Structure formats: structure tokens, C-alpha cells
Amino acid sequence: MKLLKLALISFLVLFVVATLIGLMLPSTVVVSRAVDINRKDPGRIRQEINTLSRWPNWIEGIQANGFKLTSADSIGKGASGYVNGNNIQIIRATDTAIVSEWMGKGGFRQEAVMNIITNPSHAVTTVQWSFTQHIKWYPWERLGSMMNDKILGPVMEKSLANLKTLAENSANETVQQGGEAIIP
Structure with missing residues (x-):
């Protein structure tokens, strides 16, 4: 009985300590990365980012994890897909x-x-590109959020x-015809 009592008290103390440590961590976690692209006209970049069906062309691992479109339209607001x-x-x-929303199992959101910043x-x-996650007070979520940068960052x-x-x-394949640039 003493052993069971000790185990229960130890578990409660560890839970309280983990909760207190977790509460000191931020409730919002942001992982952000940026890249400079040598292209003055952002049209092609916007097209790649705004079209879900084009994401497998550049988002690492998305095709290998079963990416599929779930909406009739794959461009702009309302376009939806499913992956992993x-x-x-x-x-x-x-x-x-x-701006896109990623909803995972169990309400993970x-x-x-993806901001496009041009300099004339x-x-x-x-x-x-940034991912923002709002974390609940649960200690396992707060402590687990410390890994977000290590998991999402390299990808x-x-x-x-x-x-x-x-x-x-x-941009290098752009052909000049009659003074207008045609993007393949």
C-alpha cells in the first residue's frame, strides 16, 4: 500500500511540475523561414503558392505522404487537399x-x-513562410511544442x-515574343 501511495504522490508531483514548466512556455508557437528568389515579377511564385495542385512540385515530401486534392478547384480561397x-x-x-489552415487528427490546428514580399x-x-500553432495548457502539448522548429524547419x-x-x-526559360514575356 505504501508503494502505491508513493507512486501516486510521485506521479502527481511530476504532473504538477511538468504543468508549471509548460505554463512558462508560450501558448503560441511560430516556425518561420524565408528565401530570396531572383525574380522581379512574383507572378510565377504566386501561381505556385496559390495553386494546391502545384504544391507537390516544390513542397518536400508532400507527394510521398499521399497528397490529394479534395476540392473541385485547386486555386485560391476554398481550395482544399489532404496529406498525411x-x-x-x-x-x-x-x-x-x-493563408492556409492545416487541421490534423484530434483537432490539431x-x-x-506564405507572404510574397517584393522590392521594386x-x-x-x-x-x-510561417506556421502558427496555438497550444493548450496541457503539459505534453506545451513541452512537445519545443520540437516544432526542429521538425518543421528543415522541411x-x-x-x-x-x-x-x-x-x-x-524565369530563365521565359521567352520574349513581341515585347511580352510568356511564362511556360
Whole structure:
């Protein structure tokens, strides 16, 4: 009986300590990465980001994890897809930002924002991609959120590098006809 009592008290003390440590961690976690793309016109970049059916061309591992479209339209607001247990939906699309919501099993929710930043004086477009997750007070969620950057960061970096290669290569393939650029 003493052993059971000791185990129960130890468990409660560890739970309280983990909860207190977890409460010191932020309730919102943001993982963000950016890349500069040598392309003045952001049209092709926007097209790749705003079209779900084009995501397998540049988002690392998305095709291997069973990506499929779940909406009739794959472009802009309302476009939705499914990958690796997550439902993805574009909830807002403007010229400068595409916002999508990723819903996982058990109500796990993240918001992904892809900002397109242009500088008229330079031939560079910056794409900044961030995932934001709001964490509940549960100690296992708070402590587990410390791994978000280690898990998402490298995949985001590789994906943005793929997007950079794709956009810069298509810029090199642009053909001039009658003074107008035609993007393949």
C-alpha cells in the first residue's frame, strides 16, 4: 500500500511540475523561414503558392505522404487537399499572402502564411513562410511544442529551396515574343 501511495504522490508531483514548466512556455508557437528568389515579377511564385495542385512540385515530401486534392478547384480561397492525416484549406489569398489552415487528427490546428514580399528597386522576391500553432495548457502539448522548429524547419527550408529553383529556372526559360514575356 505504501508503494502505491508513493507512486501516486510521485506521479502527481511530476504532473504538477511538468504543468508549471509548460505554463512558462508560450501558448503560441511560430516556425518561420524565408528565401530570396531572383525574380522581379512574383507572378510565377504566386501561381505556385496559390495553386494546391502545384504544391507537390516544390513542397518536400508532400507527394510521398499521399497528397490529394479534395476540392473541385485547386486555386485560391476554398481550395482544399489532404496529406498525411491533415486537411489543408486555403482560407485567404491576396497578391501578397496566401493563408492556409492545416487541421490534423484530434483537432490539431495550424495556420500557414506564405507572404510574397517584393522590392521594386531590386530584382528579388522574398517568400516568407510561417506556421502558427496555438497550444493548450496541457503539459505534453506545451513541452512537445519545443520540437516544432526542429521538425518543421528543415522541411520548410528544403521546400523553399525547391520553390526558389523552380521559380528561377522558369524565369530563365521565359521567352520574349513581341515585347511580352510568356511564362511556360
